[in-house]
Amino acid sequence: MARFGRVLTAMVTPFDEHGELDVDQAVSLARWLVEQGNEGLVVSGTTGESATLSIDEKLTLFENVASAVTVPIIAGTTGSNTRMDIGLTEEASKLGIAGILGVCPYYNRPSQAGLEAHFRAIAGSVDLPVVLYDIPIRTGRKIDSTTLVRLANDVPNIVALKDAAKNPGATAAVEANSPDDFEIYSGDDPMTLPLLAVGAVGAIGVATHWCAPDHVEMFDAWARRDIDAVQRINGRQLESFEFETSDDAPNPVPSKAMLRMLGHAVGECRFPMGPTPHGLEDAARSVYQRLVDARG
Numbered sequence: 001m002a003r004f005g006r007v008l009t010a011m012v013t014p015f016d017e018h019g020e021l022d023v024d025q026a027v028s029l030a031r032w033l034v035e036q037g038n039e040g041l042v043v044s045g046t047t048g049e050s051a052t053l054s055i056d057e058k059l060t061l062f063e064n065v066a067s068a069v070t071v072p073i074i075a076g077t078t079g080s081n082t083r084m085d086i087g088l089t090e091e092a093s094k095l096g097i098a099g100i101l102g103v104c105p106y107y108n109r110p111s112q113a114g115l116e117a118h119f120r121a122i123a124g125s126v127d128l129p130v131v132l133y134d135i136p137i138r139t140g141r142k143i144d145s146t147t148l149v150r151l152a153n154d155v156p157n158i159v160a161l162k163d164a165a166k167n168p169g170a171t172a173a174v175e176a177n178s179p180d181d182f183e184i185y186s187g188d189d190p191m192t193l194p195l196l197a198v199g200a201v202g203a204i205g206v207a208t209h210w211c212a213p214d215h216v217e218m219f220d221a222w223a224r225r226d227i228d229a230v231q232r233i234n235g236r237q238l239e240s241f242e243f244e245t246s247d248d249a250p251n252p253v254p255s256k257a258m259l260r261m262l263g264h265a266v267g268e269c270r271f272p273m274g275p276t277p278h279g280l281e282d283a284a285r286s287v288y289q290r291l292v293d294a295r296g
Contacts, residue, residue: 022266034070059088073096074131086121098129133161171198185203196230207241211237214237243283257281
């Protein structure tokens with residue numbers, strides 16, 4: 001069993017009609033996601049609009065979501081300011097969370113030596129396990145495989161990688177040269193199946209907001225080595241993976257549209273992510289209905 005579970009959702013952050021944090025809806029959504037089959041949740045990640053949340057909002061989310069569910073909660077506490085990130089990480093560690101998500105610092109494009117120093121400082125500030133998050137399409141900087149392998153081997157509480165780098169070959173090299181208990185999670189829904197093939201143990205997903213049952217079924221089929229079933233289950237989710245982000249509606253705009261269509265009052269995204277394109281909820285309804293039909 002994977003440390004944090006096989007199927008985790010990078011949860012959206014609900015806002016009310018005034019764009020303020022809606023804690024009650026966050027708690028309700030977290031509980032519903034667990035009911036749908038999620039074995040863990042990431043709070044204040046990319047899909048949670050972390051860049052638009054204040055420190056107080058993040059801490060409020062961590063505390064309330066962690067106390068509302070029994071699955072592991074991984075807290076997105078990092079950005080591009082190492083000192084500030086250490087402070088938030090230390091405060092978050094007091095709130096019942098299971099681990100830290102450490103995203104590659106964005107915008108300032110540090111060297112690999114700078115990245116390594118940043119992650120060592122974050123991990124050294126707490127005893128909690130740390131999941132490194134490599135997503136160069138968002139951050140503008142790739143964490144080199146050699147850097148990942150060195151951190152995995154040298155820092156005891158750096159225990160996992162959320163991989164959204166779209167290079168399974170490089171991921172295979174990281175898996176092969178890291179400790180046996182170092183875990184890789186897919187951080188890019190279309191790449192989950194390829195990453196399973198090179199050693200991933202789970203997924204931290206976006207479409208898992210509404211595809212968690214399919215992911216559970218797919219991971220169960222993978223465990224029994226029923227490759228035909230794995231391919232079939234993955235195939236019926238491809239439209240959801242395509243829907244979850246685009247240039248006109250980048251993640252998490254489509255996820256919030258899907259959740260609103262499903263009856264969850266998650267609100268709109270804060271700027272600069274919005275506004276929601278016209279007709280997106282109708283498109284969500286069609287995507288979801290075809291997914292349900294394909295389940296049989």
